[in-house]
Amino acid sequence: MIVDQAELERWGRRIGERVRTPVFLGLRGPLGAGKSVLARAVARGAGVGEAMASPTFNLVFRYDRPGGGPVLHMDLYRLERPDELWELGWEELGGDREIILVEWPERAGDLLPRDRWEIHLTLPEPGDEMDGPRELYRRVSVRRFGRPPHLPGFPVSVAG
Numbered sequence: 001m002i003v004d005q006a007e008l009e010r011w012g013r014r015i016g017e018r019v020r021t022p023v024f025l026g027l028r029g030p031l032g033a034g035k036s037v038l039a040r041a042v043a044r045g046a047g048v049g050e051a052m053a054s055p056t057f058n059l060v061f062r063y064d065r066p067g068g069g070p071v072l073h074m075d076l077y078r079l080e081r082p083d084e085l086w087e088l089g090w091e092e093l094g095g096d097r098e099i100i101l102v103e104w105p106e107r108a109g110d111l112l113p114r115d116r117w118e119i120h121l122t123l124p125e126p127g128d129e130m131d132g133p134r135e136l137y138r139r140v141s142v143r144r145f146g147r148p149p150h151l152p153g154f155p156v157s158v159a160g
Contacts, residue, residue, distance in 0.1 A: 016045020026105030069097025
């Protein structure tokens, strides 16, 4: 499905507001596809009020949310091998009440959790129907692995 940035952000906020935890969301797509936009929207919906820097250089940021567990935002783009994840505290992920947002999850290889959502964001293809310039829209697809908690308010169909 194709959504504009405003709809992508609204959906992200709904996820943050309503998703049962712990939940792991893998955010896939090329550079500039909107992975960080969606991650920030999820965190905002979960109650994170502070500014959120891109984790590209720090690799992981932890944000506390009022009355809930943490939001972890990770970016694995710079990893060369999955075994580098252990230095980031990977084995501790999935604790009670965590929302885990991981950009470039494919870099984790076989270390990805069994129960997770993967959200793939790309620019629309030429010929896709849109009401404005192509760069204002994103093609979104979601895939469920295992038995993660329900993903609230999803605007498109889910493969799994």
